[in-house]
Amino acid sequence: MSSVFRANLLAGQHAIITGAGSGINKRIAERFAMQGARISIIGRNADKCAAAAAEIRALGGEADGFAADVREADALAAAFEAACERFGPVDICIAGAAGNFVAEAAAMSANAFRTVIDIDLIGTFNTFRAALPLLRTARANLLAVSAVQSSMPTAAQAHVCAAKAGIEMLVRTLSIEWAARGVRCNAIAPGPVADTEGMKRLAPGGDSSWTRLLAGIPMRRAAERDEIADLALFLCSGAASYINGTVVTIDGGQSNLGSQPFGDMLLDSLQSA
Ligand code: HXC
Numbered sequence: 001m002s003s004v005f006r007a008n009l010l011a012g013q014h015a016i017i018t019g020a021g022s023g024i025n026k027r028i029a030e031r032f033a034m035q036g037a038r039i040s041i042i043g044r045n046a047d048k049c050a051a052a053a054a055e056i057r058a059l060g061g062e063a064d065g066f067a068a069d070v071r072e073a074d075a076l077a078a079a080f081e082a083a084c085e086r087f088g089p090v091d092i093c094i095a096g097a098a099g100n101f102v103a104e105a106a107a108m109s110a111n112a113f114r115t116v117i118d119i120d121l122i123g124t125f126n127t128f129r130a131a132l133p134l135l136r137t138a139r140a141n142l143l144a145v146s147a148v149q150s151s152m153p154t155a156a157q158a159h160v161c162a163a164k165a166g167i168e169m170l171v172r173t174l175s176i177e178w179a180a181r182g183v184r185c186n187a188i189a190p191g192p193v194a195d196t197e198g199m200k201r202l203a204p205g206g207d208s209s210w211t212r213l214l215a216g217i218p219m220r221r222a223a224e225r226d227e228i229a230d231l232a233l234f235l236c237s238g239a240a241s242y243i244n245g246t247v248v249t250i251d252g253g254q255s256n257l258g259s260q261p262f263g264d265m266l267l268d269s270l271q272s273a
Helices: 023-034 046-058 073-087 110-134 158-177 197-202 207-215 225-236 260-272
Strands: 014-018 038-043 062-067 092-095 140-145 183-190 247-250
Touching: 014 023, 014 073, 014 110, 023 038, 023 046, 023 062, 023 092, 023 197, 023 225, 038 046, 038 073, 046 062, 062 073, 073 110, 092 110, 092 225, 110 140, 110 158, 140 158, 140 225, 158 183, 158 247, 183 225, 207 260, 225 247
Parallel strands: 014 038, 014 092, 038 062, 092 140, 140 183, 183 247
Antiparallel strands: none
16 A cells, blocks of 8 residues: 555544445545544445455554445444444545446346446435434535546446436535535546456456557556545545535546547447457
8 A cells, every 4th residue: 555645634533434345445444544544334245344444453543344235324324323333423424335337228227227326326325414413523524436437428337427427416516505514525536446346347358458448548547546545535634625516537537538448348348248
């Protein structure tokens, strides 16, 4: 784990992160723990949450896992209550849980489309709604993990594009409604990130699909998980104290080139599957 940040930026703060059993959100959890935060990891899979929390404790941080599906508002609220009993009121809440698969809209059932809307969009609402009564409002931060598909219509990703666009409008609206409570609400929109479940799903074809994907990114590489974690850390720290209602894209310039290389690669991967 490397970081451009060296200070103890989050000393004593409690950060709850959904979907932090793996991938980007796990790296954010580790980064925040190393900056002094107490970490509650919430996810569907209790074993994954417990294992991720144990890894943080092994690094010298404070963390615990709490199992809940972000689609189930009551179970999620109960997990938030348990986390706050353990670590105190919430200073930071990150809605990171997400679902994805590659499919053309014509090959999707209503339930398939709804599943991703439920996990990503409704799940983000449920997460922030569960956090609200438990926030330490003098300095609370909400952060949603969106994706470039929110503003870059992408073939075989209609469900994700719709869900992520919804998340960003939710964040911008909450930034208006909840600012008077002392809450900042922002989102990050990553492009492809190396070594994540999402990219295993989106570029399963090995080297050839990666080569095509990277051709559509001006920097010709995917993000590292550490780079995403550093952006999340900046936005949830006092260094970003006047940033509210903003979506920060972190995609190596991919969205300036558009989605065609990415979408064509996804469509071809469906044909060769
Ligand atoms: C068409 C599909 C499908 C596919 C699932 N479905 N996969 N339809 N093509 N490839 C349909 C199913 O048939 C079903 O519809 C409906 O979706 C729900 O599927 P379930 O398997 O019952 O749902 P569930 O077990 O809740 O799993 C949710 C999931 C799954 C999203 C489908 O993939 C999952 O658990 N994902 C979590 C992990 C994940 O995706 N991580 C990556 C996130 S990355 P029917 O009609 O048959 O009932 C990310 C960032 C993207 O989001 C940005 C990167 C740049």
